[in-house]
Amino acid sequence: MTTTTSSRTRLSPDERRTQLLDLGVRLLATTSLEELSIDVLAEEAGISRGLLYHYFGTKLGFFEAVVQHAADDLYRQTAPPAEGEPLERLMGSITGYVDYVVANQPGYRSLVRAASGGNDTLRRIYDDTFRALADRFFAVDTGTIDLPDTPAVRLVLHAWQAMTEALVLRWCDDPAGLTRDDLLRVIVDSLLPLLAALP
């Protein structure tokens, strides 16, 4: 939706940066990292190849910025409600996550795929994000469930997050007769039994 296509369009660095990041998120949703060339990207953005290097240094640098952008977006948009009972806020956090994934499937899939298929930096961005989401759990849960912050609990919580992710993504592909509320119940109800199995 660019107004004119004069030979060059000069934007402020911030505008250009976010334009490119948004485009990256959009393209990475349908194309995998190694399939996507800088040429295509530049053409799609209506700029020269060189400009991408000016802003992000390298192709990988660009992807890392894109993934970080998507991760930040996820974290921000799934903030639990600031007020209310702890249990309610916990539910709000989970609901927020589910709704976010459903609403942003392409972007979220980019994040997951880039992270697990990518290099250490990309994986670290993903891991840090999920660690931050887990941190919110401990912050919200003040006296609701007796949830000590131990390595074992962290381990199980991580596994539960992986389960939730797989569940929601596949549910998007094929709801298998389950409503959104059914899905939420499976997610919520599975957490306590999981923790209970710890010694």
Added chain:
Amino acid sequence: MTTTTSSRTRLSPDERRTQLLDLGVRLLATTSLEELSIDVLAEEAGISRGLLYHYFGTKLGFFEAVVQHAADDLYRQTAPPAEGEPLERLMGSITGYVDYVVANQPGYRSLVRAASGGNDTLRRIYDDTFRALADRFFAVDTGTIDLPDTPAVRLVLHAWQAMTEALVLRWCDDPAGLTRDDLLRVIVDSLLPLLAALP
């Protein structure tokens, strides 16, 4: 551990093929697909670039063969015991999976990373493998648990597999004070509550 480094080493196609596949599994465990160049691969194997193309046609073709190789290995080595009580065989199947991942971390990590980061073909190999593992569950469970083969049950089973995978892989990195038996208990005990949450 090659005996001599005469200018060329001529092997039978089968030997060379498996040598290259094994090398691929090993390298793909620590390096991502786009980071790994054919040059490095060829040098590591002590052969020319051309030979890789002779056997696998293309870089992607090679990776697909590597992933299929790892997937077949996983499926074969985690076969449940042919005899015994259904519940016992079910436990055997789960134990087999856990022990396999622990023993073959590099190969298993190759599989996971290539699958989630890769193209449709790679993801399909991974999915088919896990569907086959789920099939074994239904085959083994004849009358033990009341486990109907419905889309909803499949969905939850898939999520439980994802959880198990994340749990075992992270446990390998850091056991968090849990023994192998603790781990198995968490995995096994989580399945029924998950299924119970279905409507």
Added chain:
DNA sequence: GCCACTATTGAATATCTGTCAATAGGATGG
């Protein structure tokens, strides 16, 4: 309306994937 600043370009370079005719290991038959 001119100037300075810097966002932007495009041509040049480096590196990587993929092709193919030429080369050489080694088994076979005499």
Added chain:
DNA sequence: CCATCCTATTGACAGATATTCAATAGTGGC
């Protein structure tokens, strides 16, 4: 033990893609 044939293997080449950098041109301030 040697010549020959089959085919596993190579290395030089072509095409594409990532990366660099000196030159170019919008834009805001004076």
